[in-house]
Amino acid sequence: xxxxxxxxxxxxxxxxxxxxxxxxxxxxxxxxxxxxxxxxxxxxxxxxxxxxxxxxxxxxxxxxxxxxxxxxxxxxxxxxxxxxxxxxxxxxxxxxxxxxxxx
Numbered sequence: 200x201x202x203x204x205x206x207x208x209x210x211x212x213x214x215x216x217x218x219x220x221x222x223x224x225x226x227x228x229x230x231x232x233x234x235x236x237x238x239x240x241x242x243x244x245x246x247x248x249x250x251x252x253x254x255x256x257x258x259x260x261x262x263x264x265x266x267x268x269x270x271x272x273x274x275x276x277x278x279x280x281x282x283x284x285x286x287x288x289x290x291x292x293x294x295x296x297x298x299x300x301x302x
Contacts, residue, residue: 238256249298249300250299253299256302257271257275273290278290
């Protein structure tokens with residue numbers, strides 16, 4: 200079974216209502232359909248209309264540290280820090296410029 204950590208957020212996405220928590224977490228053992236659910240959410244017409252090209256599916260199962268996650272997200276999202284900018288700052292800017300949905 201897929202465990203949805205924030206079911207109110209899923210309901211909000213489904214009906215287009217803003218919710219207090221913008222995060223939806225899908226967790227569970229391998230092979231139970233988490234990726235399938237995430238991809239269906241990313242392809243939903245309301246999500247497509249709200250986020251357009253700022254929808255991303257990023258696999259992170261091999262990431263084992265915060266630093267590794269930063270590097271992984273930089274590569275997967277094609278974010279290039281400007282000179283003197285940290286990876287963290289570049290990612291924060293990327294996520295703050297416009298709404299993003301990522302799974």
